[in-house]
Amino acid sequence: RFDILIVGAGHAGAQAAIALRQGKFEGTIGLLGDEPELPYERPPLSKEYLAGDKPFERLLIRNAAFWEERDVTLLPGRSVVQVDPVAHRVATESEMIGYGALVWATGGKPRRLACAGGDLAGVHSVRTRADVDAMIAELPGVRRVAVIGGGYIGLEAAAVLTKLGREVVVLEAQGRVLARVAGEPLSRFFEDEHRSHGVEIRLGVSVEAIEGDTRVTGVRLASGEVVQAEMAIVGIGIAPAVAPLLDAGAAGGNGVLVDAQCRTSLPDIFAVGDCALHANRFADDRCIRLESVQNANDQATVAAKTILGADAAYDAVPWFWSNQYDLKLQTVGISDGHDASVLRGDPASRSFSLVYLRAGRVIALDCVNATRDYVQGRKLVIEGAAVDPARLADAAVPLKELA
Ligand code: FAD
Numbered sequence: 001r002f003d004i005l006i007v008g009a010g011h012a013g014a015q016a017a018i019a020l021r022q023g024k025f026e027g028t029i030g031l032l033g034d035e036p037e038l039p040y041e042r043p044p045l046s047k048e049y050l051a052g053d054k055p056f057e058r059l060l061i062r063n064a065a066f067w068e069e070r071d072v073t074l075l076p077g078r079s080v081v082q083v084d085p086v087a088h089r090v091a092t093e094s095e096m097i098g099y100g101a102l103v104w105a106t107g108g109k110p111r112r113l114a115c116a117g118g119d120l121a122g123v124h125s126v127r128t129r130a131d132v133d134a135m136i137a138e139l140p141g142v143r144r145v146a147v148i149g150g151g152y153i154g155l156e157a158a159a160v161l162t163k164l165g166r167e168v169v170v171l172e173a174q175g176r177v178l179a180r181v182a183g184e185p186l187s188r189f190f191e192d193e194h195r196s197h198g199v200e201i202r203l204g205v206s207v208e209a210i211e212g213d214t215r216v217t218g219v220r221l222a223s224g225e226v227v228q229a230e231m232a233i234v235g236i237g238i239a240p241a242v243a244p245l246l247d248a249g250a251a252g253g254n255g256v257l258v259d260a261q262c263r264t265s266l267p268d269i270f271a272v273g274d275c276a277l278h279a280n281r282f283a284d285d286r287c288i289r290l291e292s293v294q295n296a297n298d299q300a301t302v303a304a305k306t307i308l309g310a311d312a313a314y315d316a317v318p319w320f321w322s323n324q325y326d327l328k329l330q331t332v333g334i335s336d337g338h339d340a341s342v343l344r345g346d347p348a349s350r351s352f353s354l355v356y357l358r359a360g361r362v363i364a365l366d367c368v369n370a371t372r373d374y375v376q377g378r379k380l381v382i383e384g385a386a387v388d389p390a391r392l393a394d395a396a397v398p399l400k401e402l403a
Helices: 013-023 066-071 128-139 152-163 184-196 244-246 293-307 371-383 391-395
Strands: 002-008 029-032 072-075 080-082 089-092 096-104 109-112 123-125 142-149 167-172 200-203 209-211 218-221 226-228 232-236 238-240 255-256 269-271 276-280 286-290 320-324 327-333 339-343 352-358 363-366
Touching: 002 013, 013 029, 013 293, 029 096, 080 238, 080 244, 080 255, 096 293, 128 232, 142 152, 142 218, 152 167, 152 184, 152 320, 184 200, 184 320, 184 352, 184 363, 269 293, 293 320, 339 391, 352 371, 363 371
Parallel strands: 002 029, 002 096, 029 072, 096 269, 123 232, 142 167, 142 232, 167 200, 255 276
Antiparallel strands: 080 089, 089 096, 109 238, 209 218, 218 226, 276 286, 320 327, 327 363, 339 352, 352 363
């Protein structure tokens, strides 16, 4: 039994343990996760780690000595399959573990292709170190890679693999890349960038099957065309890993529902990070899940403070980044639901921002190689500032003057 049992040893789980000890929590803490490694950072997986620019040791959130010194008991390599909220107990494949409070921080599992061939050798998702190690091991025999899904992770992988000398084709079902998360000018900019690096971008195509006997040899589209590839990378989103909690009666659906203190509907059970469905003020109080390091850390900190009896409520402004080639994209706010957008600066200069508005108020920014806009634009988002679009469009006027 642990006073606090944290299930999921990723960003949110690790931060929950760190914040509890920072807040002088003196009880026992167990940090349980299904991966074998110490808690590590996921963003570099599709960036520096895949590129071979950063060894795994540099991805660790903290080293082994840190966890030992803080008396956090790591329970790697096991997964919770059942939660008994009445007995305050979880079950893994092989044991029962009691808890005083439970912090559910399980993130999500990559969505798999439902079509034929979806589990052939050479078909990979990019969620864990093991996923990326498997890709790296196969790369020497691979000349051409099909990336299925033009979201951030797929595009980051495309950029790295191109740099590693592979031919890459991105297969996207929508009419533009990043369609779910960004406005059209940003999508078009990234499509152009990738094409200029030799990546083939195929839009509006749907994947019918993965071809191959034992290993992928190509991707068959609905048109019948077969795109030849010796590796397929699937980046079509995640499904939150919440089945044991929902089975135990927690409210939720696409995630487990939490309040502003990250409490689920079950007693003494909190949920944080990618798996937590919450009403977000920056999304017009809609219930959403955020998949970002910022959200994982901030929600984990709120849960830890609540456990410690402090007043805390999740109210953080969402932010995110993505690196592709020499481009640094930084986003703040949630653009979904915008009714207007303003381009600030010239995409051809490779430094510009896209500002999103709803009902005349700034709700989000996507900034490409424009850190100053990102830093100054945060304030506009936090305040929901009403700004004249003509002034926003004038890149010569610093955003801080518009706050
Ligand atoms: P995770 O980090 O996924 O940790 C959850 C852990 O729980 C995992 O180890 C999982 O295997 C484990 N688990 C699941 N179910 C169980 C169970 N039943 N029992 C035990 N363990 C379980 N965000 C950014 O802000 N910027 C970026 O540039 C960025 N790039 C990314 C690139 C990649 C390739 C990926 C995959 C993600 C990226 N993200 C990025 C998103 C970010 O990594 C996630 O938002 C963050 O990891 C969420 O933290 P989490 O703790 O909620 O989930």
